[in-house]
Each structure stands twice: as structure tokens, then as C-alpha cells.
Amino acid sequence: MKKTYRLINGMIASLLLATSAFAGDAALEKKFDGLIDPAEMNGWLETMAAEPNHVGAPHNKANAEMTLKQFQDWGWDARIETFRALYPTPIKVSFDLLGDNGFSATLTESPIEGDAPTFTDKALPAYLGYQGDGDVTAPVVYVNYGMPDDYETLKRMGVDVKGKIVIARYGAGWRGLKPKLAQEHGAVGCIIYSDPHEDGYAVDDFYPKGASRPPQGVQRGSVMDMPTYPGDPLTPGRGATEKAKRLSRKDAKTLLKIPAIPMSYGDARKILAAMGGQVAPEGFRGSLGETYHIGDDGAAKAHLVVQSDWSLKPVYNVVATMRGAEFPDEWILRGNHRDGWVMGASDPLSGHIAMMGEAKAIGALVRDGWKPKRTIVYLSWDAEEPGLIGSTEYAETHEDELVAKALLYINSDGNGRGFLNVAGSHSLQHFANEIAVDVDDPQTDGSVDQRARAQLMIAAAAKGADGDAKKLGALAANPSSDLPIDALGSGSDYTAFLQHLGMAALHVGYYGEGDDNGVYHSLYDDFAHHNKFVDPGSAYGGALARTIGRMVLRIADAELPPVRYGDFASTVSDYLDEVKALADDRRARADAQAAANEAGAFARAHDPKKPYGAPTVLKPVPHVNFAPLEDAVDHLKKSAAAYDAALAEKGPALAADKKRRLFALAREAEQALKIREGLPGRPWFRNSIYAPGTLTGYGVKTLPGVREAIEQERFADADKYSALTAAAINSYAAKLDSAVKLMND
């Protein structure tokens, strides 16, 4: 077995001692690796991706039943847990451009000769989940990505979308923000299309010749307002069980009020070609091979209709348990969703089959006599695509038990060829690094850790003295330094666990060489495409199983918590530096704008041939009281250093009950990061360190209460959340202090 200690923050001495707490059972893991069979997994993928797997599809239910049966065959205690959630499905979707160049959008994805599953008649029409339904006729205006900066640009150009249908291209931010922002700006409808610049012919030959999105390809997706809360819109904060108390639809805050549809560029280019008015500014230009116009001449008028079936639909989670022999009430959760927008080969089944591979191997190990000390729970989620529904309803339903028992949640989702990427709770950063050195890369003679380091070293070589790349390159070049893990925003099933329940969580995947963007959420995300362009033979599916399986095995049997709090402390300290720099930057920007305004600069630099008004006036940026946060981070750093030292020095020799208490304290520490009242305007999100951005959707905002308050000019909230976040961090540090006391007593 490989050497598994690392140097970070000068703690090498203690780590040399601590490593035994992190290391796995080499013989067990070798045996586990031998049980992972990518060819078999690839077969499951072909079977499971043979037909459409959207929520409510017969084949999705069949996959749940197959998964259940297999888990049971493999020795797991498995069941299907069913919820009933609001999930609209389309009854009528139509778009007609009116006038001389009028046409009716096809809104359909034609089958590909030689790729049998694409000939299905069981797919739903392409649509956007949780849009608002409606029947509107209005001029179409092009709003670029439809993000806040774009509306600012349009405002300065004198363009108002009120009463208009907007057409936005995919990209630059989460899909669901586009119709939401359109609605806030007074638009009556929204089209989101896939410009070839993002994932079409500009990037690669299109499918089936290459991996990219063909002209008729459509990206479906949910536009539920998930940054407010994910899961069933009618049951926020509680499980959508059969008899749950439900909101009425009109009171559900996460539902849009205007109709919205997704579109291919084959259809969208005809709309854009019909538009006149101002020429789109530089950042608005895609790859359609013509001049983009804003459409503010009103020349492109259209009729958009969406009508949905808003009934509740069943959601089938498969829950499989392998009971722990020593600590049955200490749980390790591991999940991947199973539903797709159509077949869903890459998203999500390529990750689901890795989870199945792990489960089969764990079952075999148990059959051969291995007894995990802790309880392992494997979870096949339904209804992730419409809004993380399966995982959210499970987490909400079982909140009390999970908070009391679950040590962490490990997630995966679509997976492909490339480089290991781990994101999540930074207390587990070192643990993740420990794992990576022991996983063999399928394509090279070495570990996935070595391959990730190689990539960073190459980036550093390309960028020279540039700060971040150089720093990362130096870390990568030194195998005794850990690689940093990313923070988690949203976009997959870890959200409810990390951000609502306050559990430690990791999201694990391989990315970077497989090309699945071009079929994302389309008919063409099927086995043939995945097996050709994303991960032939599911080789990296195998690597994923060996990575997460290893994590599960180690935690299941760990003597001591696999945490290193120094990593978390230094990461939070970096976040605080970022937030302080953000405030300074915003202040400099506001001051510079005020100076420019005072000097009449906007009028003076005005181009009379291309009118562009003054920007929205920025509020003056007061100095935020960062003192509570600075004190809390100091506290955290001291407590973390003391914990890490004590764990290394005293941990291995502790009595069993103290070791067990350390696990409880580790669990409690993560949960201490929750802010009781939640984040501003979205109480469901309670984690003070990690959240998806309200204006990024998926993208993370760290120290979100403070950071977003500064970004959104809510300066009273910035002070308030500086104090609330500080209190959470102090509570976390206090748990570490308790643990240190326990170890030293």
C-alpha cells in the first residue's frame, strides 16, 4: 500500500502519526477493486438507457425495480420509498413566428439512423419543467444569456423587454434563472435555445459524426426556482409523502408565472434571422453565422403556447442498507440519481452504474465475511432532474434520523473520461487526497492523483508567474502536498444533505475528456453516444466505483474520524479574504462610478450613433463589520490545529467510547455550521459556508450570507450575516474544542 501522508500547513509531524486513522485495509481494497467490472457495468448502462427514463416513465420505474432486485440479490436490505410530488408534464407546446418569414418551430428531435433508441416514441416533448404555462403573442427580443449583466446592457441600450417574449441562449448561468429574470423584467414568455457557440458545431462536429449538439438537438431542463428551495414545490421543508400537507400551487414560491420553452438552434436561427433593430453587442454574439440583432424593432412577432398536466406524480427512490456490525447507528450515505430527461445514459446512468458496481462488490465482500462496522446506505434517487426531488424529499422526511446518525453523504452523477474531481466539505479534503493516491487511472500507468497533478503542472507550465496556477502547480509537483477540493454549490443530490441538513458531503466524478455537453438533456444522450464519446466501455465508471467504494469502505471501518480540520480552517480563512476583497472591489467600483458620474463622463463619452446610457447607479459601499468573522476564523484555526495535533498524537490510543464520541462530534461540528433562520430570503438553505448562488443557480457562493449581501447591495444583511456566520463558525470550533478536551482528558 502506498504512503498516504501529506504535508500541509506544516503539520507533517502530527500527520505521520495520524495516518493510521486515514489508511484503508489494503487487502480488502485490492479485493474490492477486483470485484469492479466495467464491462458488466457497461452492460447495465445499455439496458438501463434503452428507453426514456423521465419521471413517471415506465422504463424509469422498471429501472427502479431492477435496481431494487439487484441490491437484494447482492445481499442488501433494500426497498422502494415512494413520494408524490408536483411534476408538470406537457400537454401542448407550440411556437409560431408570425408574419412573412413565419414558421412553426418543430420542437422535436429527429432520430439518428443506426442509433436505435433515438427512434423511441416514448419520450416527452422537449419542454422546461415548472415554467408557468400560458398563451402569449408578442414581439421577440434577444437577451443574450438572459443574466443580470445582460439586462443591464439592454437597459443601457434603451431596450425594455416588458410585454415581450425573450429569447436567451443557454450558458453563463443556470437555466432556471433565465425565465425567472425575464419574468422579473416584465417579459411574457421565454425561449431558451442552444447556440452552437456553446455546445454545437462551433465546438465539434455534431452527432453522430462528432459529439456536439446537432441542429435539431434540444436541452430540456427544470426552471423550478431551486436557489429558493429544491424538491417538491408544494412541500418545502417536509417530505412529499402521500398524506403530507401541501401548499396550493399559487403559493409555491418556486414556480414560474410565464410560459417558457427550450429550443434547438435549427429553430432558433429562424427567429434570430427575422429580428432587426440594434446589432447585438460583442458579448451577445453566438456562432450562428450571421449578425445577431436585438429585435427591438419588433419585427419578429411570435405566438407561444405551453399547457401542462400539473398532477402529482410518483417518485421512486431505492434505499438499500448494509447494517453496521459495531455501530449500526452511524451511517454512511451514498447516492446517485436514476431518472433522466430522456434516456439519460451519461446523465445520470453513467454514475448510477458505478454505484451499482460498488454495491455488488460490497455485497460480495460481506458474503465473503467482511463485516462493516458502520451502516452503509445506498440510494438510487428518482426525480433529480426536475428539482432534486427524490433526495430532497428523502432528506426532509428523515431529517431527524439523518441528523442523528449520518456521518456524511457521498454523491455522484454523470461521469466520463478524464480527471478526478472531488468537491465538498473541506474537513474531508485530506481524506479525499488519501483516496486518490490509491486509485489506478484507467488510461495511464499511475494513480488518478498523479494524473490530476499532471494536469495542474501542465497548467502551471503554460501560465508562468500567474499566481493561482503557479501555486497549484507547486502543490501538484509536491506529492506530499494535498490538492484542494472545490466547494459545492448545487446541481445534484448532495444539496439537501449539505445545505439543508448540514451534513458533511462529497461529490465525486471524473471529467474533462469525455464529451457529453452536446447531448446534455437531449434525446441523443444515449448508450451509443456515451460509449463512443464519453466513456467507452465505462472504464472511468470503473474508476469512479473504485474511488467512492474505497471511501465507503474506509469510513465504514475507520477507527477515527477521517477529518483534518486545518484544511477547513485555512479554506474558510481564504473565503473570508475573498469576501473582504470583494467589498473593497465593490467600493472601488462604486466610488469610480460616482466619480465618473460627477464628472459627467457617461454623457461625455456617449456615442451619438450607438446610444448607450449610464449604468444603474451603484449604492455607496459602507465598511462591513468583519470583526466577528475574523475572530471566529482565528478561533477556528486554533481549535483545528489543536484537534489535528491531538488526533494524531492521542487518537489511536483512545478508548473505544472516546473514539465513538469523536465521530459524533465530527457530525455535530458540521451541523453547527447551520444558521437557524437560513440565508436571506431562502430559509431552506442553512449552511453558513456553502450555498448555490441566488444569481448563479448551480455555482457556489461561499460564506453566502455575507458574500451575496455585498454583491446584491444589501449591506445591513452583510453585517447581520457576518455575525450569524461567525456564530456558526464559533459553534463548529467549540465542537472541536470539546473533542480536544475529550482526547486530552
Next chain:
Amino acid sequence: MKKTYRLINGMIASLLLATSAFAGDAALEKKFDGLIDPAEMNGWLETMAAEPNHVGAPHNKANAEMTLKQFQDWGWDARIETFRALYPTPIKVSFDLLGDNGFSATLTESPIEGDAPTFTDKALPAYLGYQGDGDVTAPVVYVNYGMPDDYETLKRMGVDVKGKIVIARYGAGWRGLKPKLAQEHGAVGCIIYSDPHEDGYAVDDFYPKGASRPPQGVQRGSVMDMPTYPGDPLTPGRGATEKAKRLSRKDAKTLLKIPAIPMSYGDARKILAAMGGQVAPEGFRGSLGETYHIGDDGAAKAHLVVQSDWSLKPVYNVVATMRGAEFPDEWILRGNHRDGWVMGASDPLSGHIAMMGEAKAIGALVRDGWKPKRTIVYLSWDAEEPGLIGSTEYAETHEDELVAKALLYINSDGNGRGFLNVAGSHSLQHFANEIAVDVDDPQTDGSVDQRARAQLMIAAAAKGADGDAKKLGALAANPSSDLPIDALGSGSDYTAFLQHLGMAALHVGYYGEGDDNGVYHSLYDDFAHHNKFVDPGSAYGGALARTIGRMVLRIADAELPPVRYGDFASTVSDYLDEVKALADDRRARADAQAAANEAGAFARAHDPKKPYGAPTVLKPVPHVNFAPLEDAVDHLKKSAAAYDAALAEKGPALAADKKRRLFALAREAEQALKIREGLPGRPWFRNSIYAPGTLTGYGVKTLPGVREAIEQERFADADKYSALTAAAINSYAAKLDSAVKLMND
């Protein structure tokens, strides 16, 4: 008259005293402004741009004669000075794509209905001047911009252009480098086309609806190796007079050896569509609305023929002199070229008519009794487009006299709506700022200085705490701080004066709102386009005349040299910092690459489905001996500060002969910047501070001997040129020391 002092480098006290040396005669300048008539200038523009004006065209000669006649009518002593230079014109140009999708490129620009001059039959076929002629048949390979980074990328992709015809798009570097680099990499032919991404429909509607390049539009241009030396290829360093000693064509270092042609995207897209092979990487993708391929499958095979008439052609410069009343042997030169690739309305006639406006106004002032103290020389250059020939041959022919007499050269070229931009010798930075505050902007109620500041303040407001923008924004917000001027590379007629003779030079123009990119060097650069899209009514032509005219008037009558050496010293000091940082950056890059190599990172991160080899190995970067340069810059700073203080304190009261000697010393100081042996591999370029880059063509490299040695891994040259540049700077400083002594004695 406005207050005209500024604060920079803490020298406000001395500058308060010095301002009298910089200020102009307000009454004279007001009268001058009244004599500038944009409507009349616009009429000249329409007349002069009525027919093709390439070198040798009858209409270009007619324009020379008209210019001559007008200068004479306006009271100037004017003549035409003729040179004979090698200037190839096309006899045959053809391109045929072979095979099933074969076609013959049109290579012509069709006329535009309603735009009469475009129906001319007198234009030359679209071609590239000084390409190598030939008749080749070979597969076509796409090389993106055809710059060094692109060839590095292709090498890593396993693509060799040896024996191929390359097709490159315009952009990212000077045109002439593309066939030169292609030739160096073994290509047998080169096509340069205008991708719509750069100046076509991606940017704006195309002409005549909008300003952009139409599908049939072609950018002509010269591919003479001007970074080696500009001017007649057969007479480097001496004037191309009738009887000059000439090189044979085969010995001329600035001539290409392979055939090359320019192309429209209407033609080029058919070639690109015929190509297969690898998909072009991200940075290679233009806006043609399809997937770009490299063509390394050899599917697109073509036949390219270029045959030229290589005879000498006459070059007609108009030289007009207004003799100085007090110091006839102190000259102020001011020039603009007159030849175009076709009609040349924007480039160059929009600047030429401003020069004519100035000349007429100066003539009128003289007729009314004004007697300039110094001699003013106005220069209408021919043959700038093929290679700065008119100005270079003039400078080379009259080198001795110019070096002895000319104080500075002021240049302009194509001009349009927008913001004042001044570039050139930094000793004149303050002078340029002084001028800008006194020139009224045509579009706003204020000066062109205020408008330039407004633009910088807006940029600062948009960029927040970003270093450069913030610094510039703060400068702009403070009217007593000067705005920096840019350094000059090449691309217009200042080159021979600044970089060969070592004279002070300024290049002045208005840019930023007029759209002339889309017709650049094409048939469509005509009066109708200019008057609609670039500068309606030549309003900014008027501003240019009022700007440069003011410069000429002030220097003609100045009591003291209009210099402030502190600006030059601090600028050179910044350049030295940049060069030191460059060495550090290159070292970090080389070290990081070596570390990555040693760790086998390139092999390890290799994607077997998209092979991409290791980069070319960087040489280890030794530490350059910057000590001589550091000492020289220290010397310069002290000398400059002493000079500026002495000039302010004692200058105004100096005796007339001392004042005159100060002008001579100012001239000699600039010339002291010349390095006798010139820059490495290009002895024609002698300025130690400013040069066009050998691998940028137009773009400036400051401290070029040192900077390019580091960039190009010639580390022995870096040390050598550190010393040579230091010696030049010390000589410059010594001239200032002499002046200080003169003033203090």
C-alpha cells in the same frame, strides 16, 4: 485660454513656472481653428477618393499633383520628390480547389448598387504585395491566425505544414508574419482570409447595410518583411533615387519566397468546408457557422498561382515647406500618406485631408502676417501601403540634413469618430496633454481631453479594484494629472523618423467610434462608407487638423523645447520593470515546464482520444544582468528631474542662444537613443526604446533589444542589449546634464 499645467511626479511647483514654455498663442490658435473647415475637407475627400489610388494609379498621381497645386496656392514652397522603388503588381492570381467540391475562387469584389466608385475598372486585383510568386498544388491546412502560438499548437497536434498550402485568418498579428512563418515552417503557399469573426457579419451588418466586411470583401496588404526593414526592398538604408545602387531581388531580405493571396470569406468558407481531419481547437474557431477542421486529412487540395510584374514603379512624395523666420534650420515635419489600396477614403485620405486643412490654414495665417520662427515641412507620402516606402526613402535620402535640423515628426493616417489617441516619444507626453485640453470635441460640449478622460473613468468604474484601470481612472479623474501616451511600434510613416533616424515623433488620431475595420484595404473603403460609418462630414477630420495644427503652431514658435523628461524617465523605468517581470515570468514558466516534464506530466495527462504532444522545451532562463540598465535609468531619472526643474526655473529668462542650444540638445538627446549596430538581426532599427516586434509586426516592443532577446530565448543578446541600451540611455541623460549645466552656468 485654459490653464495648462499638470501635476505628475510631484513636480507641480516647477511646472507652474514652466508652463509658459508650453502654452500657445491663444489668439493665433483661435484664428487657426476658424480657418479649419470640415465641409471643405470632406469635399476634398470625395474628390480624392473618387478612383483607385494605389501606387502607380493615375488618380494617385493626380492627387499628388492636386496636393502640390494646392500647397502652392496656399503659399507653400512645394515640390514633388520622386523615387523609384520595387513594387510588384499582379499579372496573374488564381486559386482553384481541386476535386469533387472544387471551385475557382472569385478573388474579386463586386460593386455595390448606389455606391458609384465601387463600379471602377481601374482597381488592381486583390493581392498581397511582395509575396513570392509561384505555381503550387498541395493540400490546404488551416493554421488559425498563423502566428507562432498556432504553429506550436499544430505541432502538439501532430500537424506539419511542410509542403502544404496554409490558410490563415486575419487577426492576432500583422499580416506579413503569416506567410513568413508559413514559409519558415515549410509551407509552399499561403492564403489569408477575413473571417467574419474579426470584421464581418459577427461584428455588424455588412456593407452597405452596416459597416462590416461583406462576404466578397478582401483585405489587400503588404507582406514585405518590414520588421527587418521597411521601404524599397532593393535600397535598405539609402534613398531609392533614380541612380541609387540597388540589391538584386534575390538578395533583398524582405521578400517572401512563397506565393500568397488574400481572400474573402465568401471564397474561404468553401475551402474550409472541404477540409476534414482534426477538429480545430477552441482558439482556432471563427464565425463561419460550421465546425472548423485542420485539414490534416489532405481532403482539400488546391492549385495556387501568383505571377507579378516586378518592375520599379515611381513614388511621388509631395514636400511643402514654410520657411522659418528666425530659425530656418530648425524643422518641424508633419506627414500623412496619400496612396491607398483602392480608393482609400478612410485609409489614408481621412487623415490626409486634415493635413491639407492645416496647410491651408497655416498658409492663410502667414498671408495675414504670422511668421513662424521655425521651418514647417508638410509631407504627402506615396507608397506607404506597400511598405512605408515614400517616407522611408525620403528619410534615408535626407538623413544627414534631417538629423541636423528636424526637431520632430508628427504623423497621422486614417482617422474617424471617437477619442484622441496620441502615441510616440514620451518626452512629448506633457506637450500632447497640453494640446488636448485646448481642442474642442466635435460631438460634445468640452475638450477632446475631457472626452478621453471620460472614457477612462468609465472603464475604471466598470473594472473596480483592477490595478491598471483603477490607476488610469484616477489619473483621468484628476485634470491636473496627465494621461499617458502610448509607445509606437510600426504601421505608419513615423517609423523611419523615430526608429531609423532617432527623431522624436508623435502619431495622432481619433479612433473608437468610427467603423472602418470592415472595409480596411478593400474596394469598399470609399467616400460613401467613410461619410456614413466612419466620420460623417469629416467632423473628426476637423478635430485632427485642430489638434496637429496646434502642435505645429506651438513648436514653430516655442521659446523653449516642449519637453518634459520626467515623463520619459518614469516611462522607461516602467518598461524596465516590465522586462524584469518578463524574465521572471519566463523563468517560472520554464521551471514549471521542466518540473512537469520531469514528472512525466505531459504523458500522464495525455488524452488518448485527442493526442496532444508535449510542448517545445523551453530553455532554462538565466538571470539577465539588468544592472547597467538599472544604473542608466537611475541616471536618467536624476538628469530628467534636474532638467525639468532647471527649465521651469531658469528657462524663460535664458539668453536667446542658450534657448536655441536647448532645442539642439533636445534633438540630440532623442538621437542618442540610437544603438549604432541596430537591433539584433535588423540593423536598420536603431532606437533602443521603441521598435515594432519581430513577431508582432506592428505591435510595439519597448526596450526591444532586451525584451525580444528574453522572449526569443537569446539570453546572450539580453545581456548584450542590456548594456547597449544602458549606454544609449546614459548618452541621453548626458545630453540632459549638458542642458542643465547650460541653464545653470
